Amino acid sequence: MLRAATAVLCMAAFTLPAAAADYVTVPGGSYSSVLPPDGKFAPAVVAAFRLRTLPVTNGEFLDFVRANPQWARFRIASLFADGQYLSHWAGPLSLGGAGRNQPVTHVSWFAAEAYCESEQARLPTWYEFEYAAASDESHADARGDEAWREHILDWYSRPSTTALPDVGSTPKNFYGVYDMHGLIWEWVGDYAGLMISGDNRDQGDPDLLKFCGAGALSTQDRENYAILMRVAMLSALKAADTTANLGFRCAKGATGDGS
Amino acid sequence: MKKKKWAATLAVSVAIAMASALGAGVAAAKGAPAPANASSRGDFGPPQGEPIHAILTSPPNVPAALNRKFPAKVIVELEVIEKEMPISEGVTYTFWTFGGTVPGSFIRIRQGDTVEFHLKNNPNSKMPHNIDLHGVTGPGGGAASSFTAPGHESQFTFKALNQGLYVYHCATAPVGMHVGNGMYGLLLVEPPEGLSPVDHEYYVMQGDFYTTGKYREKGHQPFNMENAIDEKPTYVLFNGAEGALTGDKALTAKTNESVRMFVGNGGPNLVSSFHVIGEIFDKVRYEGGTHEQENVQTTLIPAGGAVMVEFHTQVPGSYILVDHSIFRAFNKGALAILKVDGPEDKSIYSGKEVDAVYLGDRSAPNLAAVTEAAKAAQSGTLTLEDQVKAGGALFNGTCSVCHQPTGAGLPNVFPPLAKSDYLAADPKRAIGILLHGLTGKVIVNGSEFNSVMPPMNQLNDDEVANILTYVLNSWGNPGGRISAEDVSKVRAAPAPAAAAAKPEH
Numbered sequence A: 001m002l003r004a005a006t007a008v009l010c011m012a013a014f015t016l017p018a019a020a021a022d023y024v025t026v027p028g029g030s031y032s033s034v035l036p037p038d039g040k041f042a043p044a045v046v047a048a049f050r051l052r053t054l055p056v057t058n059g060e061f062l063d064f065v066r067a068n069p070q071w072a073r074f075r076i077a078s079l080f081a082d083g084q085y086l087s088h089w090a091g092p093l094s095l096g097g098a099g100r101n102q103p104v105t106h107v108s109w110f111a112a113e114a115y116c117e118s119e120q121a122r123l124p125t126w127y128e129f130e131y132a133a134a135s136d137e138s139h140a141d142a143r144g145d146e147a148w149r150e151h152i153l154d155w156y157s158r159p160s161t162t163a164l165p166d167v168g169s170t171p172k173n174f175y176g177v178y179d180m181h182g183l184i185w186e187w188v189g190d191y192a193g194l195m196i197s198g199d200n201r202d203q204g205d206p207d208l209l210k211f212c213g214a215g216a217l218s219t220q221d222r223e224n225y226a227i228l229m230r231v232a233m234l235s236a237l238k239a240a241d242t243t244a245n246l247g248f249r250c251a252k253g254a255t256g257d258g259s
Numbered sequence B: 001m002k003k004k005k006w007a008a009t010l011a012v013s014v015a016i017a018m019a020s021a022l023g024a025g026v027a028a029a030k031g032a033p034a035p036a037n038a039s040s041r042g043d044f045g046p047p048q049g050e051p052i053h054a055i056l057t058s059p060p061n062v063p064a065a066l067n068r069k070f071p072a073k074v075i076v077e078l079e080v081i082e083k084e085m086p087i088s089e090g091v092t093y094t095f096w097t098f099g100g101t102v103p104g105s106f107i108r109i110r111q112g113d114t115v116e117f118h119l120k121n122n123p124n125s126k127m128p129h130n131i132d133l134h135g136v137t138g139p140g141g142g143a144a145s146s147f148t149a150p151g152h153e154s155q156f157t158f159k160a161l162n163q164g165l166y167v168y169h170c171a172t173a174p175v176g177m178h179v180g181n182g183m184y185g186l187l188l189v190e191p192p193e194g195l196s197p198v199d200h201e202y203y204v205m206q207g208d209f210y211t212t213g214k215y216r217e218k219g220h221q222p223f224n225m226e227n228a229i230d231e232k233p234t235y236v237l238f239n240g241a242e243g244a245l246t247g248d249k250a251l252t253a254k255t256n257e258s259v260r261m262f263v264g265n266g267g268p269n270l271v272s273s274f275h276v277i278g279e280i281f282d283k284v285r286y287e288g289g290t291h292e293q294e295n296v297q298t299t300l301i302p303a304g305g306a307v308m309v310e311f312h313t314q315v316p317g318s319y320i321l322v323d324h325s326i327f328r329a330f331n332k333g334a335l336a337i338l339k340v341d342g343p344e345d346k347s348i349y350s351g352k353e354v355d356a357v358y359l360g361d362r363s364a365p366n367l368a369a370v371t372e373a374a375k376a377a378q379s380g381t382l383t384l385e386d387q388v389k390a391g392g393a394l395f396n397g398t399c400s401v402c403h404q405p406t407g408a409g410l411p412n413v414f415p416p417l418a419k420s421d422y423l424a425a426d427p428k429r430a431i432g433i434l435l436h437g438l439t440g441k442v443i444v445n446g447s448e449f450n451s452v453m454p455p456m457n458q459l460n461d462d463e464v465a466n467i468l469t470y471v472l473n474s475w476g477n478p479g480g481r482i483s484a485e486d487v488s489k490v491r492a493a494p495a496p497a498a499a500a501a502k503p504e505h
Helices: A002-011 A058-067 A109-118 A126-133 A146-156 A206-215 A225-235 B002-031 B175-180 B225-229 B327-331 B368-379 B384-398 B421-425 B429-436 B461-472 B484-492
Strands: A023-026 A029-031 A044-046 A049-052 A251-253 B073-088 B091-098 B107-110 B114-121 B152-159 B164-169 B184-190 B200-209 B235-238 B251-254 B258-267 B272-277 B281-285 B293-296 B298-301 B305-312 B317-323 B335-341 B438-444 B447-453
Touching: A023 A126, A029 A126, A044 A126, A049 A126, A058 A109, A126 A225, A146 A225, A146 B225, B073 B107, B073 B235, B164 B258, B164 B305, B175 B200, B175 B225, B184 B200, B184 B258, B200 B251, B258 B272, B258 B298, B272 B305, B293 B298, B298 B305, B317 B327, B317 B447, B368 B384, B368 B461, B384 B461, B421 B438, B429 B461, B429 B484, B461 B484
Parallel strands: B073 B114, B107 B184, B200 B258, B251 B335
Antiparallel strands: A023 A049, A029 A044, A049 A251, B073 B091, B114 B152, B164 B184, B200 B235, B258 B305, B272 B298, B272 B317, B281 B293, B281 B305, B317 B335, B438 B447
């Protein structure tokens, strides 16, 4: 019976994880992004969307890999993930010391995108992520709060030599979303469009602007280092890269589909 | 009106001077074949021999001179490590490092070498990092080619065209934070003939640090971005920690030796006025370049710049390295020590020859308590209160420079007198220390000190007694009195061998 069920599940391209994840609706709006769409001052516009309240966990990702073994360690095509993919697990299909409720890390962009498709979802865009991450517990946009910024920077400035906490360990933000700061870095769907140069100091370089246009780093708010560091981290990555503190969560259109 | 005319004349004469200078330049260029510029002179063709793995050293050590006669391919492997380390006693900070130390590993290559550079970012790092080497000719100094995520490695290759001493640093956004967390070091590109041999080479680098807590506030201190933007550092340090180069970790030399220091300034904000108290630099290759200045007292090191200084040691003692923007030295930590051992040379420096009391007009009110105590002692009516008052005035004039007005001392350099277990254990021992001085290791309140206190035998018996009585009755010490008779007995006895200044080995 069990075997039959597994066989059926495997026939589907992607299968639903056992428990459906929670998504909340983030109302649309416009805000000043560190990466203005016109490269100057224009506000970024975000349509209403639904965002996973928690990052994807080791346990959830294990269920996904069990159902979709082509995404298991050693079986995954090397084009889709580097050698450290899921290397913190005891084996390709066993967590070992990695906690079920800890956020999954050591995942590539390809694997994250595939997982989200299995939830009929997708990775959030940079603007969606930045918009939802601008809030603290009681304000939609807390970015002017120095203490809040310092708190975020404090997390960035500590090396990750200790085990990651479980998901949901930071306070719920304005939209009802957890862990947007203070737990992990997160993939975004259009991370490859964040064309900040490996050398942060060549802002205004004519060669760079020619290729990268609006995406070149010309920050609205030069003091907003907290969010800038997230941009720097994402732009250091290739889609197959994995790191010890890079995970993801998924998003959907406002109507709940993966658009 | 007059002023305006003068300004106009000046402008004209400047213009003329500029024109003639330009003219002279053109004439010179016409007269002789154009000399190759410095960087094209540094290309000695393709690398020769087997690739060499560069030996990197941690500060304050410098890799040995290369003594190589040909350009080689040199492989440099540098790992970025984010780690918590002490920044001061009882204070920790998360440093981002090149090679696990602040400043980062010292890299030594030869002009004309082809360097294959590997930048590795430790898997436990939270941040991506890169490296801009000021000795690289090419956009970003390697920064764009070395942008590396945690758990990854980047490689790029450059030819070292220019000789000199160069800073390297991380240039990932936000650059100031990466530099402010300690991501800098030095790259020495030796001239083809090498540098002149010396007895000691040392690696010292200044940096400014911005913490949320105050100077010496205990516990883990996070980076403070607002203070960094305002350029208000909590610490200004040599080699990344208070006490990195004092006490047992002081730099050392013997008398009659030549010392070369490679001194960098990582910044991120401050310019250093580098000075060694009691030494004169015989040679300074200012800005790390090719030209030498001689007989220099203090040399400026820009943020993101470096200097080579050389001097000869003649007189034994402790030489204190400071940023002569002097509050940084005594209130923010920019202090290191070079300890020179060897025989005295009285023909060059005598030590104190005369010490007589000089009471100018201003001293009368300050030292009124001293005069009063002296009178009371003569008439036999001296009270504890008289002694403490007089001792306080004398302490502030004589002792507080080192032991601080609060008696707290300076960690690793001058022992505390406040709540001092060393003092409490034997208050009378302190008489001998004042009269004979104290050299060598002592442990006070759990910390080890190894420095030199000169004898204070210019003080008379009354004065020594009053100072010590003041100290014993201040800052949580046990109290008690020292009398002039106590002092006179110790003065009459021969100096104990342990207290006599003698060179250590």
